Amino acid sequence: MTVMLQSVRDAGSVTERDAEALLALEAATQERPLALATLLRESGPHGVILLARDVSNGEGVLVGFASARLSVDEVDVIRLAVDADQRRRGTGRALLDGLVGWAEEVGAAAVVLEVRAGNVAAQQLYAAAGFTQDGRRPRYYPDGEDALLLRRPLVRRTATPTTTPARAQRATTAGGV
């Protein structure tokens, strides 16, 4: 599989087919799936949504997506999901690396996220990408499962973040990734 990443900022740059595939992924991986417009709003003007396409057969079928936003000087990962039939082929890591690269570009000091305490697959992925545990939120998820807070510090390429949205934005996504 050959995966290409594309960043999108508004609904206009998402084709109908991509939107359908993205929402199917959202429904398959989230207890409370969000609409595309809500996902775009959650990442906000200081955020990014990355689409991962399998371009090996020329069709460019969407196989995963990830989203994040800049809150003050940290990038918060909102979503990271790969089609269940396409996992363990490097797409999750490619998306995560894409988000980390974007975070470096915007001058963030760190990338942070919440992961379910029982989500071993994602935790392995994050550990391999240099994330370490930075806390725990008891009963963070609607079903009562704890969240682990993970962080990967970044070496800043620029002196300050290119944007400075309010830290309050971080509280707007229910459930985290």
Ligand SMILES: CC(C)(COP(=O)(O)OP(=O)(O)OC[C@H]1O[C@@H](n2cnc3c(N)ncnc32)[C@H](O)[C@@H]1OP(=O)(O)O)[C@@H](O)C(=O)NCCC(=O)NCCS
């Ligand atoms: C987590 C997720 C995004 C990983 O996507 P993926 O495309 O399978 O990940 P990759 O193929 O890039 O895996 C990279 C590394 O992560 C780790 N990993 C991924 N899936 C794993 C699993 N099921 N068990 C153990 N380790 C796993 C491995 O170290 C893997 O490297 P390897 O295949 O060389 O051993 C995918 O399983 C998913 O969409 N899960 C449901 C949604 C979710 O949990 N998102 C994260 C929320 S915090």
